[in-house]
Amino acid sequence: MLFIIALSCQNSEQRSEALQMTRLDQRIGGVKSMGQPGDYLIQNATSRFVITGKRPSMAPHTFGGGVIDADLNRQDPRFANGFGNDLLAEVFPTISMNVAWIDETNGDIKILNDGSNGGSASICTVGRAYPFISLLQIIWGVGQKLESVDLGGEGDAYLLPYSIRTDFTLAPDEAILRMKTYLIPKGDADCNTDVSESEPMPSAYDIVEGPDAGEYTLIDIALAEGYMMGDFYLQGGSLNVFTPEVGFDENGHIYEMNLAGENAFVDPIPADYIAGTGDGTSYALIAPNSRLYIPLFTSSQTAAFGAAAPLTDLDENQTYHYERWLSVGEGDVGSALEHSLKVADVQTGQINGRVLEANSGIALSDVHVFVYQKGSERPWMEWTSDVGFDLQHDGSFEGILPIGEYELQTHAKGRPSSQRVPITLTSQGISDLVLTAAQPGALNLTVVDEANRPVPSKISIFSTEGLDLRNEILGDGYIAPDFEFGQPVAVLFSAHGHAHTILPPGEYFAVASRGIEYEIDISDPFVIKQNNHQELQLQVLRTIDTEGWISADFHVLSQPSHDSGVSFKSRIISMASEGVEYFTPTDHDYISDVDPIIEELGLEYWINSSPGTEVTTIEIGHYLGFPVAVDRLKDAGGAIDWTGATPQELIDGIRDLGQVNEEDPVVFIGHPRDGILGYFDQYGLDHFKSENSDILLNGNLVNGSGLGNLSAVVTTYTANGSLINASLLAEEQFSTDVDALEILNGKRFELLRTPTTEELAEYASELAQATTEQEIQDINRSYTRQINTRTLEEQQRLIEEAATLQESPPSEEDLETAIESDYYTLSALSRGTIDDWFNLLNLGYRYVALGNSDAHGLTGVESGCPRNYVMVDRDEPLLVEDEEIAAAIKAGHVFSTYGPFLRFYAEEDPSLTMGSTVVKTDGEITLTFEVQSPLWFDAGRLELYQNGTLIDEIDFAQPNDDTLNLDLETRTYPVDKDSWFVVVLTGEDDISPIFTTTERPSIQLQDVVADALGNAESASLSILSGFLTSIPIPRSYPTLPFALSNPIWVDSDGNGILDPPGFPTWLIPPPTDNE
Structure with missing residues (x-):
């Protein structure tokens, strides 16, 4: 070479x-x-x-x-x-x-x-x-x-x-x-x-x-x-x-x-x-x-x-x-x-060739040349023309292969794949091989707003025939298909409303969007011809009134993180294109300041940022904080070395990273129910029981809790320095000293709510009978909606079943054969973060709920999916201050959403919104709700919770032709003790194609290990398989309209103290022998 x-x-x-x-x-x-x-x-x-x-x-x-x-x-x-x-x-x-x-x-x-x-x-x-x-x-x-x-x-x-x-x-x-x-x-x-x-x-x-x-x-x-x-x-x-x-x-x-x-x-x-x-x-x-x-x-x-x-x-x-x-x-x-x-001990031959464009003969760079073993469906190897930092752009590629018979194929995103060319490679090699790549057409797009100004935007392009024109196997990257439109051929992010792409010849339509405050614009079908250009202008209109609130994403990863390849420029442009107005880069164990890049891109009018960090331990959870100071003289911007540190030490360390003379950083726990990566799961936070009116840790595998007869065996093998993390995962290390919890994370709808035992049993039964991929998808979509919707009928059944079981508990003989679906309770197999949060609020922990994308890429989980809306005095991104955002979050003036925009306040006073404490000694509270969504999706249901119990549901028209789904609905509720009220919004629609479906569920390490243990033949492994199980819960689904408020607090006796109500009496685990 x-x-x-x-x-x-x-x-x-x-x-x-x-x-x-x-x-x-x-x-x-x-x-x-x-x-x-x-x-x-x-x-x-x-x-x-x-x-x-x-x-x-x-x-x-x-x-x-x-x-x-x-x-x-x-x-x-x-x-x-x-x-x-x-x-x-x-x-x-x-x-x-x-x-x-x-x-x-x-x-x-x-x-x-x-x-x-x-x-x-x-x-x-x-x-x-x-x-x-x-x-x-x-x-x-x-x-x-x-x-x-x-x-x-x-x-x-x-x-x-x-x-x-x-x-x-x-x-x-x-x-x-x-x-x-x-x-x-x-x-x-x-x-x-x-x-x-x-x-x-x-x-x-x-x-x-x-x-x-x-x-x-x-x-x-x-x-x-x-x-x-x-x-x-x-x-x-x-x-x-x-x-x-x-x-x-x-x-x-x-x-x-x-x-x-x-x-x-x-x-x-x-x-x-x-x-x-x-x-x-x-x-x-x-x-x-x-x-x-x-x-x-x-x-x-x-x-x-x-x-x-x-x-x-x-x-x-x-x-x-x-x-x-x-x-x-x-x-x-x-x-x-x-x-x-x-x-290697293998006989090889050399291949030298070039890739030229068909018809024009132009040398092409960055074209894949795939090598197939003869008769194989998928490639064995790949070259790229003008690879790396080759300054001579002549379309050349070269390399060696074991001698034998192969087929070569060219492919580049936006071009039709070539036919395979058979070759026979000997030790003499092949020189001057010429391969061709088909000519594409080109598309130039402009996206403007209601004032005809070019605006940051996203453009999704689809085939009118629903053709799958992306080839993931050949490197085009996977984008989940939309149930209505099919798989996008391309998704483009435009910093200033202008975009260009090449496409294979065919008929297409484009969808322009700018997040959840804007309408989408769907183009008429257009035809792309070989070696031809099309011009297209689309318009996105802002129709959602968010005055006094700014949209923000506080858990975002980019190239400094080991598991993200998104450059800072691409991340910033994607945020602006999705309508996010404020974000914090929270890379794994790294601190970055992207404000200079925002200014370089000319996007400071549209988006603002503050440095953040994600302290990413292997087994004791993920801890995030912002705003923090960047130390440019230290490795990784001064990020924390978490090795051997306890949760409290990590939390204190994040606060110590705060900017001098500014508001202390907001510190929150990310994805707390994410198995091995989840703080609550790793420490065994009990979902049904408290202890002395405080949290109970029960079920920590490393320390033996919840393992019954195996408990002593397990602790024997983890004590006295046998396992470093055993001391870190000890119950006394669990810290509650954080400001917020990430309740909504990415598109992890399977982690939001705790299903009822009936829902899980019926889901498993229907899934077992499914015979096609389409049937599986339909079942997953149906049960994702069902599990994440709680009805007054379900709530009443939970109350009545708990009363029956408390009055007449099952006998020990019954418990030996019982399975959880014998009873109508919340399931002990899958623990939802919303229900965890309700429990913690009931114990007096005034944690603020956040919802963040945890975005690693651009299209699997989009920037700002979900996002937060933070109440601020000045809702222009250019003017908002980092400490103002931090103070508002700590005060609870924030809600999280996958689409719907919520206004929720007390006593018909918009200033008494989420995070506020209202003194009401007359035994009742008046609450007002307003729900907006753009016309391309609807929210259709509001659930109101008091101290964790569903007390009201409001269903409104779906679909509707108005952005105001619910117009200042005001209702009065009795209050006989100190209380908190939270709103959950849901909808029947999905919010595609702007936010893609989760067709391929994320593969979690604990699920792989659990499934493998279940297949193990060794007796020692099968013993443990019962304690680490893969839960049958929907993991592929559309992205649904969903929003979660923070509480409005009510001091019912005017003593200035909010007395924790404790767990509701209906919250009991299914009474089985494993409980």
């Missing part, structure tokens, strides 16, 4: 080197770069890699010893002195889902050869095996895989009895980082431990695909019956994952597996390699002696294994090893993979 030839001329004496970095200019740099002084750099003339030192990585990993940065060794001075192009999140070795315990006081890192002798540079990392998530510690304990170790504490600790060592080696003349991981059968190994007699761990092929496949499942090997060796391969949000025979649509592949009832832990995804492509940099991971098998492919965690064996085939005193190669390319799959192909 030209790059390597030029580099060789500059450095005729190639060498590799390893060193511990001491200066910032030694680091690689880039949008995902996390290397810092103290970490280890290993590099040669072609490639550079950074391995975390003895510290937490602050990426998705908790320990050191992983690869956190990787890039080409670029000779362009723009990339020198720490300004490289690293796009990688992290890669770190694992054995059976355990990782090497390497931190300041544990483990060992040593440079084995610094390369000065002309040989290969090599770095050793080693640490005792440690569970990646705490649940594994319990599995190891129950499965008798732990040994008792005296750590000098009050008692012995139970730890895994082996060490994980990885040697990272880079030869002077190779562009692959060889990663050789050892399973050493003692827990105190270091880099001086002799591994010269190690034997290779058998290939995982024997377990998964070999003649004896089926004797063991991969989860049984990993967690009970043996060992499997591989990597957590976390490419991050700046890369597009590519897997052979899957393509770029790994999420679609997992979705199809789920529909088929398959679990990747039982039927892992086979891959010859895994790759990821990004802007100017790409990566490939390959195991030279095995295929990779992927049991875990989620949004946040991916694991790939290439070696595995049952204990019966292993010597417990023998050291075993497993090798794989990591390489870096220029932005496409081929340039990364070819480094491994050159070293």
Whole structure:
């Protein structure tokens, strides 16, 4: 390749080197770069890699010893002195889902050869095996895989009895980082431990695909019956994952597996390699002696294994090893993979070609050239024309492949895919191959408002024939289809009302939007012809009166976060286009100030911002705060290092980040019921019971609560230093010292309300009878609406059933056979955040409810979906002050919405709105409601809750032809004790196509593990499967109109104290033996 030839001329004496970095200019740099002084750099003339030192990585990993940065060794001075192009999140070795315990006081890192002798540079990392998530510690304990170790504490600790060592080696003349991981059968190994007699761990092929496949499942090997060796391969949000025979649509592949009832832990995804492509940099991971098998492919965690064996085939005193190669390319799959192909024992041929536009002959850049193995439906590999930072735009592509028969296809977003071209590749190679890409048409759009001013806006383009013209497998990216319009062909975000795109020839229509305060405009059908241009103007009219309120999104991620690839400019433009007026960038463990970028884009009239942060622990929840100060002299803008910190320490740390002489930051908990990532779930917040009129923590798996007879066993294996997080997850560490809770998060409608036992049972029954994907979707849509709607009839049934059970409780004999659907209560299987919040309000915690998008991308969960409306004196974004927003939120002057706009106040006084305390000693309160929505969707139902009990419902016309769905409805309610009142709004419509459906549910780590445990054959695993279950609840649905107010508080006796009402008497768990 030209790059390597030029580099060789500059450095005729190639060498590799390893060193511990001491200066910032030694680091690689880039949008995902996390290397810092103290970490280890290993590099040669072609490639550079950074391995975390003895510290937490602050990426998705908790320990050191992983690869956190990787890039080409670029000779362009723009990339020198720490300004490289690293796009990688992290890669770190694992054995059976355990990782090497390497931190300041544990483990060992040593440079084995610094390369000065002309040989290969090599770095050793080693640490005792440690569970990646705490649940594994319990599995190891129950499965008798732990040994008792005296750590000098009050008692012995139970730890895994082996060490994980990885040697990272880079030869002077190779562009692959060889990663050789050892399973050493003692827990105190270091880099001086002799591994010269190690034997290779058998290939995982024997377990998964070999003649004896089926004797063991991969989860049984990993967690009970043996060992499997591989990597957590976390490419991050700046890369597009590519897997052979899957393509770029790994999420679609997992979705199809789920529909088929398959679990990747039982039927892992086979891959010859895994790759990821990004802007100017790409990566490939390959195991030279095995295929990779992927049991875990989620949004946040991916694991790939290439070696595995049952204990019966292993010597417990023998050291075993497993090798794989990591390489870096220029932005496409081929340039990364070819480094491994050159070293592998495989005969290859070279291909050189160009991509030209059909008819015109113009050389085309950024066109994918996909390589299919003969007869395959999905591609095996990919090149990109003029890849990376190639300055000569001649449409060229090149690379090597194993010799054989292939088919090549060109594809670029906005162009029709070409026909496949068959080739036969020999060792002689193929030169001057010319491929063509079809000509598209072009569309220029302008979007104006009611004053004919171009405005920030979003344009969604659809095929009039409902054709699916996006090819996710070939890298177009997935956008969920609209139930009425089909899948968008393109979604464009315009900063100033002007947009341009190319489209395949065909007939289309466009939908212009600007969020939920504006009407949409749907164009007439228009025809795009090959090599032709169309001009289109659309208009969005503001029809919703939000005077005195500003829309805001306080949980937003962009490129600094490991799992987002959205640039700050794209994020800001998307916010403005969706009509969000204020937002806080809250990247994972990073603090940024985007105001200068807003000004650079000329959008300060439309949107404002303040710095925020999301403290992203692995297992004790996510903590967010704003506004905070940016420290430009510190790493990550001065973000908090959460390692080993308690919740209270993290909360205090966020407050300490506040800006000097300003309002203290608003501190809130994000997605508290999000399983392993959820604060309430991890600490076991009880959903039905209180203790001494305060919260009850019950059901913490790590500390044994809620495990019945297993409780003592579990605590044995987590105490005395056996598990670091056991002390952090102790009940006394649970803090209530926050200002707000994120009740609405993204499009997680399955987390909003606690369903009734009847709803869950009927849903599971209907789902079991569904035979088609369409039937499943219809059932999910129906029950999502039903679960998130509470009726007075349902409320009365809950009251009556609770009274009956309290008067005549079931016998112990009945409890032994009872299931929760035998009773009409709220379900104990799925806990809704709204109902959690109601409970906390009833205990006297005046938490403010927030709703935020938690947006990582642009179209899966849109910016501002949901959003908050904050009451301010000046509702122009340019004028609003950060401290004004913070003060209003702390006062509760805010509501959250997926669309409807709510005005809710007391005593016919608009100033007595949400967050206000009203003194009323005459035994009644007058409340006023007004609901608005644009004409493209309707809210149709209002639910009013007093102290958590539904007391009124107002149904209004759906659909209606007015933006005023409910016009200043005023009603009077009795108040016989101190109370709070909250409004929930719902609607039958969905709010598509502006906010897409959730067709493919997000895959959560706990669900994958729960399903896998349910399929495990090992007795120790099946014991635990009952305590970690995947709940049958709708996870795919349209985005519904929904809004949640904050409380209006009523002091009924005028004593100036709001006495907590306590839990309502009807709130009881279903009385079963598991309760």
